[in-house]
Amino acid sequence: MGLTKTEMFTFEQNQLAQLLKAMAHPARIAILQRILISNTCICGDLVEELGLAQATISQHLKELKSAGIIQGTIEGVSVCYCINPETWKLLETRIGAFLGSYKGAANCC
Numbered sequence: 001m002g003l004t005k006t007e008m009f010t011f012e013q014n015q016l017a018q019l020l021k022a023m024a025h026p027a028r029i030a031i032l033q034r035i036l037i038s039n040t041c042i043c044g045d046l047v048e049e050l051g052l053a054q055a056t057i058s059q060h061l062k063e064l065k066s067a068g069i070i071q072g073t074i075e076g077v078s079v080c081y082c083i084n085p086e087t088w089k090l091l092e093t094r095i096g097a098f099l100g101s102y103k104g105a106a107n108c109c
Helices: 011-023 026-038 043-050 054-066 085-100
Strands: 070-075 078-083
Touching (some): 011 054, 026 043, 026 054, 026 078, 054 070, 054 078, 078 085
Antiparallel strands (some): 070 078
16 A cells, blocks of 8 residues: 555654644634734634634634644633643744754855
């Protein structure tokens, strides 16, 4: 049996790609920025603040949560979301290392 495309790459490469894919939508960036500003949020607040439908916000939250970028707790009838600090630190480290690996070619293209 042949390799799947993801098996050709390292665990770290696949992990970073999955995390970045989960973040790769302007609505998700806006959601993350809102969570970072408030340090916690309730889904209903995001609907009012971002002007997107509840179902759309819920789908974006689901993607971010599935990737482990955010975590949620149920409080009554609301779900409160916050940044997952372990995944956030991992993102910071991996993206920093990736971007920092560019040394700048003297005479390139």
